[in-house]
Amino acid sequence: MIWFIMIATGLFTFATRFIMLSNGISNRPPPWLVDALGFVPIAVLTAIIVPAILLDPADQTIALWDNPRLFAAALAIIAALVTRQMITTIGVGLVALWILQWAM
Amino acid sequence: MLKAQNNPSASQNRSAGSEFWAGVREEVPLIFGVAPFGLVFGVLGIESGLTPWQTILMSSILFGGASQIVFAQLWAAGVPALIVGGSVCVINLRHVLYSASIAAYLRHLPLRWRILLGYLLTDEAYAISIRRLQHEPPGSNQHFHLLGSGMLLWVSWQFATIFGVLVGGTIPDSWSLSFAIPLTFIAVVAPILKTRADLAAVMTAGTIAIIGQPLPWNSWLIIAAICGILAGWLVSRLNHQAGATS
Numbered sequence: 095m096i097w098f099i100m101i102a103t104g105l106f107t108f109a110t111r112f113i114m115l116s117n118g119i120s121n122r123p124p125p126w127l128v129d130a131l132g133f134v135p136i137a138v139l140t141a142i143i144v145p146a147i148l149l150d151p152a153d154q155t156i157a158l159w160d161n162p163r164l165f166a167a168a169l170a171i172i173a174a175l176v177t178r179q180m181i182t183t184i185g186v187g188l189v190a191l192w193i194l195q196w197a198m
Numbered sequence: 199m200l201k202a203q204n205n206p207s208a209s210q211n212r213s214a215g216s217e218f219w220a221g222v223r224e225e226v227p228l229i230f231g232v233a234p235f236g237l238v239f240g241v242l243g244i245e246s247g248l249t250p251w252q253t254i255l256m257s258s259i260l261f262g263g264a265s266q267i268v269f270a271q272l273w274a275a276g277v278p279a280l281i282v283g284g285s286v287c288v289i290n291l292r293h294v295l296y297s298a299s300i301a302a303y304l305r306h307l308p309l310r311w312r313i314l315l316g317y318l319l320t321d322e323a324y325a326i327s328i329r330r331l332q333h334e335p336p337g338s339n340q341h342f343h344l345l346g347s348g349m350l351l352w353v354s355w356q357f358a359t360i361f362g363v364l365v366g367g368t369i370p371d372s373w374s375l376s377f378a379i380p381l382t383f384i385a386v387v388a389p390i391l392k393t394r395a396d397l398a399a400v401m402t403a404g405t406i407a408i409i410g411q412p413l414p415w416n417s418w419l420i421i422a423a424i425c426g427i428l429a430g431w432l433v434s435r436l437n438h439q440a441g442a443t444s
Contacts, residue, residue: 103286104259112316114297130431134292137403137426139383144404146380174388180231183385
């Protein structure tokens, strides 16, 4: 079953990449669709980011003040905005989390 | 013939090799972000209960970082296959945009080239090669630039996945390496947020991802993503209309 889903989603993913390179479709997608697709990355990634930061991995409840991941993520967001570098953002966030987990 | 000789851009036509290596060179800085991401996927795949072969081959069958992470996480949570597949497909829809944007430069190529370059059309390869295609003089070998950036990314992603699968069991939980996943996405999202519509998409997707947690089959992810896309799109529409009428 997992192989079937993997290959099916793999074919779909290839289709999303190839579709406009095929000669069957000669027009660009309509402007409203281009607008909507432009929001796909930020919407999807935010939906992954927020629970990974706010929910306690142990019991899946919302954790705020006693949550080292929240503060580490805030520092990572600042690092991302200032440096715009992925490696720096990951480094700042992970080191902050280690220090906070040790201190809290 | 004479016309071609007089055409200054024709005399500057770069060789296939020089285009290819320019693509490879310009892609290198992005590998520093992609390699830890692939490593984390390799570790996570094994932790999620995938076999080493399933984890490693997913990196070439899907070849899309965020969608592979989601696949592994949802699969591990015992989510029905249809929801896993639907979530992966929504995440990868964005490639249609890259495909549309780059089509004008590639459509004249033979089918085997378009299949190969379509397969290699990831966020990172697109970001590097579209700059060359749009801003540097056109050349008959310009598609080799995308081949270079795409192949370096592909090779790096496969090696990082394999490395993650091999070392996964030896990394202690206290390192919280899975936290690198939201951090990677923060590095992607934070710098590109510009408009009120972007903020609407982020606030909507983030809120629904939390309050939707009790929904069955982990469907909060796909629902939060679709609502976020709709919210951003609606706000951008309203802004366009306000701009047109004022």
